Structures are given as C-alpha cells and as structure tokens.
Amino acid sequence: MNKLKMKNLNFPMLGKKTNNNRLVYLDNASTTFKHAYVIEAERKYETEYSANIHRGIYFISEKATREYEEVRSKVKHFINAKKETEIIFTSGSTGSLNLIAYSYGRTFLKKNDEIWISSLEHHSNIIPWQIICSEIGCKLRIIPINKDHTVKKIPFGKQAKLLAITCISNAIGVANPIRNWIKQAKERNIKVVLDAAQAVPHFKMDVQELDCDFLVFSGHKIYGPTGVGILYGKEKLLETMVPYQTGGDMVKEVTFQKTIYADLPAKFEAGTPNISGVIGFGAAIDFVNKIKFQPIAQNTIFQKAKEKLIQIGAKIVGEEFGKIQVPILSFTLQNIHPHDIATILDQKGIAVRAGHLCAQPLLNLLNVPALTRVSLGEYNTDNDIDSLIDGIKFVKKVLKC
Amino acid sequence: MLSEIYGDLILDHCRNPRNYGDIHNATHRICGHNPLCGDKIELTFIVKDNHIENIKFKGKGCAISQASASIMTNELLGKTTEEAILLFNVFHEMLTREDFSEKNIFVDSFFKKAGVFLNIKNFPTRVKCATLAWHSFNLALKENKPQQNDNIN
Ligand SMILES: Cc1ncc(COP(=O)(O)O)c(C=O)c1O
Numbered sequence: 001m002n003k004l005k006m007k008n009l010n011f012p013m014l015g016k017k018t019n020n021n022r023l024v025y026l027d028n029a030s031t032t033f034k035h036a037y038v039i040e041a042e043r044k045y046e047t048e049y050s051a052n053i054h055r056g057i058y059f060i061s062e063k064a065t066r067e068y069e070e071v072r073s074k075v076k077h078f079i080n081a082k083k084e085t086e087i088i089f090t091s092g093s094t095g096s097l098n099l100i101a102y103s104y105g106r107t108f109l110k111k112n113d114e115i116w117i118s119s120l121e122h123h124s125n126i127i128p129w130q131i132i133c134s135e136i137g138c139k140l141r142i143i144p145i146n147k148d149h150t151v152k153k154i155p156f157g158k159q160a161k162l163l164a165i166t167c168i169s170n171a172i173g174v175a176n177p178i179r180n181w182i183k184q185a186k187e188r189n190i191k192v193v194l195d196a197a198q199a200v201p202h203f204k205m206d207v208q209e210l211d212c213d214f215l216v217f218s219g220h221k222i223y224g225p226t227g228v229g230i231l232y233g234k235e236k237l238l239e240t241m242v243p244y245q246t247g248g249d250m251v252k253e254v255t256f257q258k259t260i261y262a263d264l265p266a267k268f269e270a271g272t273p274n275i276s277g278v279i280g281f282g283a284a285i286d287f288v289n290k291i292k293f294q295p296i297a298q299n300t301i302f303q304k305a306k307e308k309l310i311q312i313g314a315k316i317v318g319e320e321f322g323k324i325q326v327p328i329l330s331f332t333l334q335n336i337h338p339h340d341i342a343t344i345l346d347q348k349g350i351a352v353r354a355g356h357l358c359a360q361p362l363l364n365l366l367n368v369p370a371l372t373r374v375s376l377g378e379y380n381t382d383n384d385i386d387s388l389i390d391g392i393k394f395v396k397k398v399l400k401c
Numbered sequence: 402m403l404s405e406i407y408g409d410l411i412l413d414h415c416r417n418p419r420n421y422g423d424i425h426n427a428t429h430r431i432c433g434h435n436p437l438c439g440d441k442i443e444l445t446f447i448v449k450d451n452h453i454e455n456i457k458f459k460g461k462g463c464a465i466s467q468a469s470a471s472i473m474t475n476e477l478l479g480k481t482t483e484e485a486i487l488l489f490n491v492f493h494e495m496l497t498r499e500d501f502s503e504k505n506i507f508v509d510s511f512f513k514k515a516g517v518f519l520n521i522k523n524f525p526t527r528v529k530c531a532t533l534a535w536h537s538f539n540l541a542l543k544e545n546k547p548q549q550n551d552n553i554n
Contacts, residue, residue, distance in 0.1 A: 337463035339438050340407070343524060347403050355438050369439050369461050398407050399464070 008290055009379050010036040011223075021349025024387045028221075029170050029198060029328050029375035030353055034280070035223045041283035042225060042276040052272055054249060068275055071282035072265070078285050079215060080206040081232055085264040088238070089278050092229035093197040094124040096216035097164075099231055099268065100193055101128035103241040104162070104214075108191075111137035114160040116190075118176050119145040119365055120169035120321075123358045125195045129164060143181075145321060145365065151177070154184050163192045167199035171359040171371065172318025173328030175199075182211060191237070197221055201377075202293055202326045207232055219277065223378070224284025228277035231268070238264050245270040291378060302327040302376055305385045309374070312392055317366055327376035330357070333392065334401055338372040344395045350388055405520040406527075407464065410472075415464040420474035422457040429545045433537030435529050440466040444537050446477075453477050453485060463530050465521065470534035472514050482542060488515075489539045495519055496528050 013033040016023045025033065051061040053068050075087045090096045109115070115129050115138050133140045143154055143165075154163075163185040168175050178194065185192050193214040196205050200217040207215050214237075219228040233241075243250060243261055250270040252260040261267045296302060306316065306329055314331040318324070333341060338354035345352055353373040356363050363371065374388065427445035434441050440462030447455045456477055458470045473492075477485050488511055494501050496518065521531045 339440075339463040339527070339530065340465070343527060344403060344407070360439075369441075398403060400412060 008035075008287065011379055012036055012039065014379055018349045018351070019347050021347075022387070024348075024350040024384045024391075026374045026376065026380065026384065026388060027351050027353045028201075028377035028380070029173075029326075029373065031220045031226065032201070032223045032377050033379065034225060035284060035287045037287060038224050038280045038283040042280040045276045045279045053275055054266070064275060067279050067282070068273075071278050071285070074282050074285050075230055075232075078289070079230075079232055080208050082208065083235055086232055086235050086238065088231040088233065088265050088268040089273055090216075090229045090231050091227050091274070092218040092220070093122075093195060093216045094229075096214075096229050096231035097124050097193070097195065098128045099244040100164075100214050100216070100233070101132050103244045103268075104191070104237070105132040105136060105138075107241045109136050109138050109161060112159050113138045113162075114141050114157050115139070115162045115164060116141045116143060116154060116156065116160060117163075118143045118165045120171070120174065120176055120362055121166050121359070122170050122195065122197070123360070125164055125166055125193075126361065142361075151181075154181060156184070156188055156190065160188060160190050163190050164195070165193070166195040166197070167203075167205075168326055169318070169321075169359065169362065170198050170328070171357040171362050171373070172321065172330050172366075173198075173324040173326045173375075174318050174322040175325045178210070186211060198326060198328075201288070204293065213237055219281040219284055222284050222288045225274075225277040225280040227274050228281045235264065238268070243267055243270065247271050296323075296325055296327065299327055299376075301380055301382060301385060302329075304382065305329060305374060305376070305388065308385060308389045309392075312389060314392070317368060317371060327380075328373065329375070330371040330373040332368060332371065333395075336395065336399060336401065338370045340399065341372045341392070341395050344398050345388075345391045348387070348391045348394060350391045352388075405517070406524065408517060410514070410517050411464060411468040414468035414471040418458075418467060418471040420457045420471065420478070421459065423459055424455055424457050427455075429541040431537045431541035431544075433533050433540075435462075435466070435533050437529065438463070440530055440533055442466065442470050442534050442537055444470070444534065444541060446538075446541070448482060448542075451481050451483075453480050453482070458534065460534075462533075463527075465518075465527055465530040466533050469518060469531045472517075473534045473538065476511060476514060477538070485542070486539070489535050491515075492518070492535050493532065496522055496532060 011033040049060040049063040051064045053065040072084045072087045076084050081087060119142060129140050132138060143151055165176050167178055182192050191213040194212045196215050196217045199205060201222050213234050215232040217230055220226040247270040250262050250267050252262050309331055314333045317330050342352055342354035355370050357373055424445040428448050430445045432443050442458055442460040444458045446453055456474045458474055460467055460470055492515055518531045521528055
C-alpha cells in the first residue's frame, strides 16, 4: 500500500476495541466503515446548513440543494452516465431493485414474459422479481450454472424481456460473465439490470461501455453512509416508466383530479430524501475515486488470507464456479458450524459473517447450509489476517477439534 | 464465558446426539426452522396417557442448537405433558429473564443439564439457537392437540 493511500485511510472505527481485543473487521462485503471525510461531510450538513432541498427560498436550503445535486453529478461521472437525470437516489441497492421491478414491471411487462436472473443472486435481486411474476404472471427463469460456470448460450425464450444479474456474488466473490450475457441480451432487445453492489467497491463501472439499461449499487459498501444507493437508468426508459412512490417533490402540478409528474430525476425521488446520507455518499465517491483498484491476483493481503486459511484446514467454497474476483473468501471448516466459528472469533474481536449470506438458493446449489465469510476492505492489513488465523486456531481449541 | 457455553456437555451432545432419528408413528411432528441462521430441527414424539413416551429429533445446525435439542429430548422423555410445559417455561424464562431463579426441586434436577445454557444469555444473537428445539416442542404440543386425541381414541 503506498504512502498516499495510507494517509487517506482515516476511518474512526479502526483501532476500536471489542470484547477487550483490537477490533478486526472482516465483514466488508456486508458494509464498510465510514471514512472520516464522509462523517465530516454529513456533520457539516447537519450542523451548518441543515434544511430541506428543492423547496426553501433561503440560503441554507439552496446550499443543501446545491450540495445534494452536486453528488448526482459526481455519480454521473463515477459510472460514466450520459446525463445527471439518469441518476436516481434511493435507499440502497435493495431500494433500487424494488423500484425497477415495480416500475419497469408495471410499465412494460406482460403475462408470460420471461425475467432472467443468475444463480448467484442476492435475495434482493430475486424476491422483487418473484412478486412481479406472481402479480403480472411473468416467468422467472434462472440461468443454469455449470460446474465450470460456462454458460455459452442463455436459453432465452421468445418472450424474454429482462435480464437482471449481479456482477459479482456477495457470497463467493465469483463474477458472472456479464459482458457476454449483455451481448446476448442486446441481440434480442432484452433489457439488462446490473446489480453492481459488490462490483463498485473493486472495479470501475462504465454504464455506457457496458451498455446496461439499469445499474444499482449502495453507498455503505464504498465507505459511505447506510441508507443511500443509486439507481442508474437509461433516460428513455426512466422517462416512460411509471413512478414508484408518489407524494411530495415528484410532481409538477397536482389537482384533486390528476397529477402531472415532475421530470427526471425528481419523478423517482418522492418525499424528503436522505439528504445528509447523499452528501456523505458524495464524499465516499471522492474517496473511492482515489483508490487504485488492483487485480485480485496482486492483492497480497487477500492472497495471504486465502493461503493461510487453506493451510489451517478451511475449504474455500465457490471456486468451482469461477475465479474469485473480489476479496471475498467463504469457507467451511471441518464440521464446525459457521455460527459457532463467528461467536468464538467475536470473543477475540474478529468480525466475520456466518450464515446463508442472503443467498440461500446459491447455498443450496453449493449444497452447504451455511458459510463463514471473510471479506476485506481497503484498510485491512497483514496483521488482521494473522489475527484471523490465530482466531481460527482458537476456535478449534475451544471446540476440541 | 466461552468455555461455559462450549463446555464438555454441549460438545458431547453435539457430537453424539441422543435420541437422534425419526418416529414414524409419532403423534406429534414439527419442523422447526430459524430463518436467520438456517438451523433446522425435525422433532417427532409420541404422547400416550399424557406421557411423552418417545421423542426423537433430526437436525442441522450449530453446536448450540443441536446440543440443546439432544439435551431437551433426554429431559422430556417420560415426563407428563404438564411437566414438559413447566420445563419449557423454565427454560424459556432462564434465557429471557434477568431476574430468573430456580424455583423448586423438580426444576433443580433439570438444571444440572439444561442449566449449561444459562450463559447463552451473554450471547444474545445465539439465544434463538438454544431455544429452537424447545419452541418447536411447545408449538407441536399446542397445535397437535386435536390430532393427538384422534390417535388415542
Ligand atoms: C450483490 C448484492 N446485491 C444487493 C445487496 C443489497 O444491498 P443493500 O442492503 O445496501 O440494499 C447486497 C448487499 O449485501 C449485495 O451484496
């Protein structure tokens, strides 16, 4: 890690104690620590110009509006969207996916239309589609997965309308072949939704180059606040879609008989949004823009973690589906249940994830009821990996195996 | 603290679960599931003449959920349904009430075994693991009442 980056690693949560031990936080795929700069941006809003946006005819409201809209512009550059109006602030990836399912679904989908998802999806890219399917009568189809993850051709039916896929699995860190799949979808005029929640923290995403129709991600997985996320959508689509939630701020004119909706992006941002969250999110993007993304093979801390875990008897899960692309390591350890591992590691100050990782269908495919997951952030060190390995030795000792 | 919950008794019951299996002619059958962590327990038992004549479980899950199920089946075998409900209540209170204290001699002997779970209170995210089998039992007993009568008649 170079000097400049070290200087920027200012996270107030680092160095905290838990259970009388140094906190070793290894659950970054779930959520990341907030950068000091993010917290400061939020604090500034709350203490210096706390006001609603798009409404007040006074200085602090205008300032809040300016700061809020500036983040939209940052996000536009961050993912290379064509226009600011294609960027909608939501409550997170989940909020964005629900918005697409509800709004795109109600506008465009008909009975027997096919919605395709992959086997690697997070629950939040499964359940909204199940609901749309049961309401409208669409069919949810799953891209079959082979052991070596070579799906050459997606067996799209005549009525295939939508491909909604995650870029990277939150459970096993493996990528879907999104470029290949997008190409297949585009040949048949199928619209594409990309869940980039796990990709954005580690890869530059360019929506024009990818040619996806929608892309979603969350602020709290890139060192920003919880409760803020992004929905990118191509302008033409967003313009024709019905609003998701309705109320204040998303209208041009309201009479008791009818309403003329506001233009994009306000049409999809009903009510007072998470203003401080959005402003903090902008600061998080500034930080992520400074990270030099490195290929996983060059991530020495990840490689060390993987090697040491294998040495100590852990079986890394998921590699039969492809190469791990982000610093996520899910494993099983002998017959020890992940919850017992997590509870005992916690006593040593080590935070890992254990359970079904919000990806039950994938775990069923893998034929494991639960996994232990270690996921790294920018601030994790060699030291953290040493603590983890010592922790796992301790787990074995406590459980006498 | 840790060694108290992952003590010898729990590790033993987890590795060598007692009363493991399925009773095909059970009067009561229930699948308990903790969606948060995926622990699963399938509990079958026979109530005859108001006594728990046989009880078995099958399951997948963490050491605590499996050991708790194993110890529970041991404790409930041969008890009357009233005694079983009393033990359920004691176990439940033990894990959820701060001011809990052992009440009588009948319960006291129960404590020699089930008391190992007292310390789970210090691990709030794991209380549900310890109570899964007990809640399943209680639910099955309540829900299956009419069917139980049918079988007896
Ligand atoms: C791949 C993926 N999609 C969606 C989500 C949901 O994100 P959020 O909880 O921020 O809405 C997550 C978060 O765990 C994720 O990993």
